[in-house]
Amino acid sequence: MQENSCKNCGAHFTVTSDDLEFYKKISPSFDGKIYEIPTPTFCPDCRFQRRLAMRNEHKLYKRKCDSCDKTIIALFSEKSEYTVYCQDCWWSDKLDAHSYAKEFDFSRTFFEQFNELYKKVPAMNLINGLNSLQNSEYVNFMTDAKNCYLVFAANWLEDCMFSSFIWKSKDTLDSAFSTDLELCYECVDCDHLYNCDYLRNSESCSDCVLSFDLKNCSHCFGCVNLRNKKYCFFNEQLEQGEYENRVAAIKKDKQEFQEAQERFEQFRYRFPHLYAHQIHCENSTGDAIKNCKNVFNSFEGYESEDCKNMFNFPGQCKDCMDVSGCAEIQLVYDSACVFPGYNISFSNMVLNGGNNILYSAFCVNNCKNLFGCVGLKKDEYSILNKKYTPEEYEKIIPKIIEHMRRTGEFGEFFTVSISQFGYNESSAQDYFPMTKEQAIKKGYKWRD
Numbered sequence: 001m002q003e004n005s006c007k008n009c010g011a012h013f014t015v016t017s018d019d020l021e022f023y024k025k026i027s028p029s030f031d032g033k034i035y036e037i038p039t040p041t042f043c044p045d046c047r048f049q050r051r052l053a054m055r056n057e058h059k060l061y062k063r064k065c066d067s068c069d070k071t072i073i074a075l076f077s078e079k080s081e082y083t084v085y086c087q088d089c090w091w092s093d094k095l096d097a098h099s100y101a102k103e104f105d106f107s108r109t110f111f112e113q114f115n116e117l118y119k120k121v122p123a124m125n126l127i128n129g130l131n132s133l134q135n136s137e138y139v140n141f142m143t144d145a146k147n148c149y150l151v152f153a154a155n156w157l158e159d160c161m162f163s164s165f166i167w168k169s170k171d172t173l174d175s176a177f178s179t180d181l182e183l184c185y186e187c188v189d190c191d192h193l194y195n196c197d198y199l200r201n202s203e204s205c206s207d208c209v210l211s212f213d214l215k216n217c218s219h220c221f222g223c224v225n226l227r228n229k230k231y232c233f234f235n236e237q238l239e240q241g242e243y244e245n246r247v248a249a250i251k252k253d254k255q256e257f258q259e260a261q262e263r264f265e266q267f268r269y270r271f272p273h274l275y276a277h278q279i280h281c282e283n284s285t286g287d288a289i290k291n292c293k294n295v296f297n298s299f300e301g302y303e304s305e306d307c308k309n310m311f312n313f314p315g316q317c318k319d320c321m322d323v324s325g326c327a328e329i330q331l332v333y334d335s336a337c338v339f340p341g342y343n344i345s346f347s348n349m350v351l352n353g354g355n356n357i358l359y360s361a362f363c364v365n366n367c368k369n370l371f372g373c374v375g376l377k378k379d380e381y382s383i384l385n386k387k388y389t390p391e392e393y394e395k396i397i398p399k400i401i402e403h404m405r406r407t408g409e410f411g412e413f414f415t416v417s418i419s420q421f422g423y424n425e426s427s428a429q430d431y432f433p434m435t436k437e438q439a440i441k442k443g444y445k446w447r448d
Contacts, residue, residue: 001015001016002015002020003015003431004039005045007041008042008043008046009045011043011046011387019308019321020039022308022333023038023039024036026343026345030395030397031394031398033398035410037345037411038411039411040334041411042413044297045432047322048309048324049431050416051335051336051348051429052426052428053426054361054420055325055336055426055427055443056425057152057164057426057427058150058152058155058164059075060073061073061074063076063084065084065085065089065125067086070086072086073125075126075420075425076123076125076420077447081119081121082122083120083121084124084125085123085125087120087124087126087128090122090123090125091377095375097121098386100375101382102117102384103386104384106403109407109409110359110372110400110407110409110415111409111415114372114374117374118420122375123362123375126140127140127337129142133145134147139341141325142154143155143156144156145157145160146158147160149161150162150163151164153165153263153312153325156168157170157172158167159171159172160172160173160175161173161174161284164177165177165178165300165312165443166178166179167179167180171183173185174191175419177300178189178190179192182191182194182195184196186198186199187200187202189198189201191203192205193206194207195211197210197212198211198261199211199212199214200212201213202217203215204216207219207245209251210223211226211412213226214226214229215228216223217232218230219231221233221247222234223235224267225272229375232244234263234264243339248354262337270357277289278290279291281293282294284296284324285297287299289302292305292307293305295310297371298310298313299311300313301317304316306319307319307320308320308321309321309323310322310324311325312325315327316328316329317329317332318330320332320333322335325337325339326338328341329344331344333346334413335348336349337351339351340443341354341355341357342355343356344356345357345359346358346359347359347360347361347414348362348414349361349362349363349364352364353365353366353367355368356368356369356370357370357373359371361373361375362375363377367380369381370383371384372384373385383396383397385405416443416444417444419444419445421447422445422446423444423446424436429445
């Protein structure tokens with residue numbers, strides 16, 4: 001066990017013996033020699049913040065595709081220094097990411113060289129499933145959606161608007177972190193709801209309004225912690241007719257409803273709240289997690305085992321640490337948006353399969369054995385997008401790792417200056433808000 005101080009914020013954090021075993025497990029091996037990944041110098045929160053700064057979720061711009069010149073919606077403004085392709089051009093043969101290849105220069109830092117490559121390889125305008133969207137132009141991090149508008153980080157939707165992190169839902173507005181909603185409005189951390197408004201931490205309910213922690217309830221208004229109930233008003237059991245009259249009177253008068261909301265905010269604090277929302281979890285800590293075992297300090301995920309410091313992990317993660325926005329992964333460390341993947345560290349946007357990847361971004365379609373690459377598709381044995389034989393690759397990578405040890409880069413996620421986005425455009429601003437002056441002082445970009 002080690003006690004460390006975060007070099008970013010100064011906070012003390014503990015590196016446990018289990019953490020040390022994990023770092024050994026994921027350390028790369030070349031020619032029979034293991035190149036151990038060092039313990040982190042950032043605390044878990046600062047690592048999370050640094051990864052989020054690489055992700056622009058909902059700041060959208062209208063601009064031209066730099067390849068075909070058609071007008072597109074993008075994560076990058078016209079003023080951006082990055083070349084941006086629409087999805088059709090990015091996925092087509094128009095983009096040959098190997099044409100931007102660089103020879104590794106041992107007289108310069110790796111992050112400096114990677115950043116140059118990152119700026120040259122065209123970026124995707126949006127992170128959406130190609131050909132899986134219908135009439136859903138203003139969305140991002142989406143697949144399988146129809147008639148959706150301003151929805152982000154979501155899948156399998158129809159007729160939804162103004163929402164984030166919702167799945168398998170229909171006719172839903174202004175909701176977040178929820179699954180299987182229909183005809184719902186302002187619902188957060190909920191599952192299996194029908195015709196509900198203003199619910200939080202509830203599941204398997206219908207026709208409920210302004211309530212907290214309900215299960216298997218219907219026709220409840222202003223209620224807290226109820227199970228298998230009907231026609232309850234602020235936890236008072238009523239006859240159907242009386243309930244319907246009271247609710248109808250409140251719903252038709254805006255002032256009455258606002259007063260009910262104020263009453264509810266006071267009312268819900270009279271009841272005990274669960275310390276965390278965990279369902280079928282064993283030896284785990286965190287909130288909004290389900291069917292997990294040995295998962296620690298993790299949030300908004302399910303069906304995972306032996307993981308730590310995870311966020312937004314919808315299923316099948318094992319032996320992973322410090323990962324956000326991921327699923328179906330194993331032995332992944334300090335990375336963002338990996339789906340699925342095996343043995344990946346310090347990378348961003350590894351999609352549609354990948355394994356044995358270090359320090360790479362936007363590499364897709366079952367890439368493997370990559371180091372410092374950007375925008376490659378179904379590729380292997382490349383460094384800074386330059387192709388090598390397996391034998392050459394195995395000889396060069398150890399030299400690069402030793403070089404990065406000397407520069408203090410190995411074992412660290414991408415520096416904040418590498419992000420394609422201003423801090424105020426990124427998801428980091430949602431969870432770790434900063435002023436322009438604070439962000440610039442920390443080395444982040446800012447978009448005016």
